[in-house]
């Protein structure tokens with residue numbers, strides 16, 4: 001019951017966002033600010049994670065592919081497909097749920113607890129659209145970009161690992177990379193990225209915006225935001241895989 | 246002018262406001278006093294619509310806030326300034342950006358004009374030169390003054406202050422009270438102040454509402470307060486024995502019973518000290 005009513009409140013929050021901005025310029029500024037915060041702010045961690053996940057998947061695939069009937073180039077193919085379909089969108093977004101989600105939740109939670117949201121309301125500003133809207137849009141703009149970066153770097157990481165480990169030369173990797181490439185996979189990867197971006201930002205905004213109480217609650221809200229969005233990401237991941245593949 | 250008529254508000258089954266009536270007058274510093282937990286903050290938040298009332302009317306120059314459309318309410322709020330109990334400065338912005346924020350949002354002035362206005366207001370609250378400081382670099386009193394600056398930068402018609410001088414020393418409190426009072430008169434604002442600081446009440450309490458347990462228990466000016474015979478109000482205002490005595494003395498003095506040339510012992514012997522005997526009646 002509680003779950004159901006909070007889901008209703010969540011939907012109402014999303015609906016409350018759609019309002020004519022009081023001042024388009026200020027909303028644009030806030031959108032830019034959030035895009036930088038979310039996108040640029042998590043660029044470093046995305047780079048590190050994607051290179052390593054590509055490398056690890058290359059090494060592990062090589063370890064598992066011992067059959068003489070499969071060419072070694074297949075390793076590249078497997079790395080490419082897992083990175084594009086699963087690792088880049090899902091793994092990166094799970095990490096971003098922690099990095100970006102907790103930031104959004106605690107920022108809004110702090111504003112709620114210290115009455116800054118009330119102060120904005122009093123000025124006649126629609127805080128749902130002004131505070132939450134730019135965050136969700138910023139996430140929708142930048143997180144898929146980060147995922148694309150992760151796709152490229154992940155594959156590159158696999159290529160590097162193959163060359164460094166001596167089990168797959170760069171040439172072999174490049175040949176395997178072009179083998180049986182399905183463009184649809186990239187679109188599915190992006191569909192995941194967009195869905196997850198929305199989940200991360202809106203769930204975190206929900207938990208932050210409706211914090212009640214004091215500083216302790218802010219921490220709890222960001223933890224809950226991360227847990228809930230991770231679970232929702234995994235469920236959505238499954239559904240997309242099931243229906244689109 | 247803001248009229249509050251029979252406002253009631255409960256949280257779950259706890260009744261906080263149980264029928265509040267009052268008229269807040271224009272160009273005056275209207276005060277809400279009452280013990281901690283008597284519902285002052287809740288009343289103020291109801292008046293600006295941050296909390297929805299269960300029952301009653303809140304009339305801004307006759308326009309009822311409780312039945313307004315969201316659009317009308319947003320428009321009204323652009324004429325409202327509010328200083329929160331915890332000030333609520335935007336901590337991601339410096340002083341200048343905080344004060345400029347309402348201008349950014351609701352005017353299409355160029356940056357030069359906005360800066361000019363910001364500096365005028367900052368000068369008015371005595372904070373010239375703090376433009377680039379952040380909230381955490383300010384003292385409590387400075388923060389309150391930035392809050393006031395932000396609240397009045399758009400020249401509001403209504404100003405709400407929730408305990409503007411709690412936690413400040415008596416002198417700074419007095420300065421802030423005077424500041425609010427002057428701004429109120431200069432700009433003909435309807436100002437509503439929550440306080441339990443009796444210095445402020447005596448200093449600028451032109452129109453006072455005493456809330457007791459969610460009921461508008463007593464109304465009047467600071468002068469009426471001094472002479473009030475309302476027992477619980479007196480116990481609240483003149484909490485210490487010393488102040489109670491002082492009030493009695495003051496009453497006797499105005500009635501000409503005490504004057505500096507007479508010996509106190511003589512008065513006591515005459516047995517005339519029966520405080521409150523022929524004071525004027527309460528409203």
Ligand SMILES: Nc1ncnc2c1ncn2[C@@H]1O[C@H](COP(=O)(O)OP(=O)(O)OP(=O)(O)O)[C@@H](O)[C@H]1O
Nearest residue numbers: 256259261279280281282283284285286287288441
């Ligand atoms: N959001 C809320 N939910 C439930 N109860 C509340 C809420 N806000 C206030 N109350 C209750 O309403 C009562 C009045 O609170 P209020 O904050 O108005 O007191 P106050 O007169 O401003 O006190 P103080 O002088 O200490 O600021 C308190 O008993 C408080 O517990």
Ligand SMILES: [Mg+2]
Nearest residue numbers: 285286330407
């Ligand atoms: Mg209060």
